Amino acid sequence: MTDLGYTLSSEEHSPNDMVEHARMAEEAGFDFLSISDHYHPWISAQGEAPFVWSTLGGVAAATDEIDVGVGVSAPIMRIHPAVYAQAAATAAAMFDGREFYAGVGTGEALNEHVLGDKWPEHSVRLEMLEEAVEIIRKLWTGETISHYGEHYTVENARLYTLPDEEPTIPVSAYGERTARAAAGFGDGFWSVGPQEVVETWEEAGGEGPRLCQLHACVADSEEEAVETACEIWPNSGLTGEMNTVLPTPAHFEQAVEMVSKEDIAEGSIMTSQDPQVHIDSIQEAIDAGYDHVYTHQIGDDQAALIDMYEEEILPSFT
Template sequence: MPQIGYTLSSEEHSPNDLVEHAVRAEAVGFDFVSASDHFHPWVSAQGNAPFVWSTLGGVAAATDDIDVGVGVSAPIIRIHPAIYAQAAATAAAMFDGRTFFAGVGTGENLNEHVLGDHWPEHEVRLEMLEEAVEVVRKLWSGQNVSHHGKHYTVENAKLFTLPEEEPPICVSAYGEKTATAAADFGDGFWSVGPQDTVQTWEDNGGEGPRLCQLSACVADSEEEAVSTVHEQWPNSALPGELSAQLPTPKHFEQAVQMVDEADIAEGSTLTGPDADQHVDSIQEAVDAGYDHVYVHQIGDDQEALFELYEEEVLPSFE
């Protein structure tokens, strides 16, 4: 049976609320939660962007058994891979006895430009990510590490706080080239929305957990759900590579002026109160090759999703 999870949406909620949501998700019966890692929200209406590693410490203290991941971080510019290695190792140690998924990707300019660094093209970012993962694994060995690579330097660094087992490093990929690379240097696969790139990853020898996020807005009616998504998560309807290239929430707010409610209604976000729609979409992701599927409830009303999943959706996968 697939593992069903819930998104801790850092862009929309305060850190204390995210901890409470994790507690509620565990009580409802979700198998895992995944927290997003953002410096900025996509648009200002979302209203938040707490430091994910602090939030995860609260989640570790407040929950008992639920598995946890961070999906996904970009340990290439804003966060040096040596710092990511320490942060993820500490988080994994705090979730002692549970699976901690260390999600990584090539990031978005929205979050990564904040220190004034150049935003390189995707091919370079992928090369940086592969070296970053190499640095992380060296440090997770517990040995004294010096690394002088093309993109990163580490001098005489040793991590003293490590989990008993290394977390799987799950690499986010949306195209065939990245999926092929992810199969080579990752321990798992991460995607937003079912995509056939997971098959490319598997065909190239990829092994490990395969995580997929679905977006939803459970509300009393489809019309209410579409309106909420249009107000708070219109970025989901932006085409192409805009999500990786635009630098600030203001730029996203300008771009989403081209998005109307019809675009939301016709998109991939699950809208309305129909449990069968959720069950079918999760099953579609499973059929595509994912074994971990988690759901992002857009908007303030998280309880609507919790109730629907506790009563109707999760029992369908028992």
């Protein structure tokens, strides 16, 4: 059975608004929530970037049963893995028995460069991530640990606040090398859009939940949806490594000047107002092997998507 989820977009909404969106999504019948972890939005028009771990406390208090995941954090530079271990353990404890997905990835310079560290190439970041997950798991045992590794040092650290069950650690992967590595040290697979490398991950022995995000803009018309998506989320039209190497929203604003409304209309964002398009896109992700599919509504009107899904989409998958 596939779980259907809803995105809490940290790049677009204030923390209090996201807490309210989480409550609305649970009432509508979504199975889980995903929340992004950003220090900066992709572009200034998105307008927000609250600290995800503070927001999660509010979400935990405002909801009762819905599962939640961070999709995804990069515990390699901006947040040391020992700090990430404590943050995720505390969040999971606040959700009190619900499934908590502590998604991780190799990150983007946009968020991780802020302390002035050199931005490593991807192969180095992948090594850092694997070592970080090792530290996180050691700390989640509740034992006092010391770690002297290639990238990190931890001395006499112990977590006293732990959930009853360890969080699941899905790993974000876009290339085959990362997918194979993720199969070795992760508890699941996390993707934006159905990535074919999920098959590589499975062939390498990957096990656990497979999570996939879809982008949408539900509005009064397709024309309005394209307009909103082009204004708020043009970064979806960028290809290659730009998303991981550009360091500031200003750089992204320069890059997205090449993205047109036609690119948005013909791209991966669901701008059609036909519920069947959403149903078909979700089914496509399910057919590709994903068992957790969640949707990001672009723009201020989050109720438009939540209402459509409650009435038209979620009942189609029960």
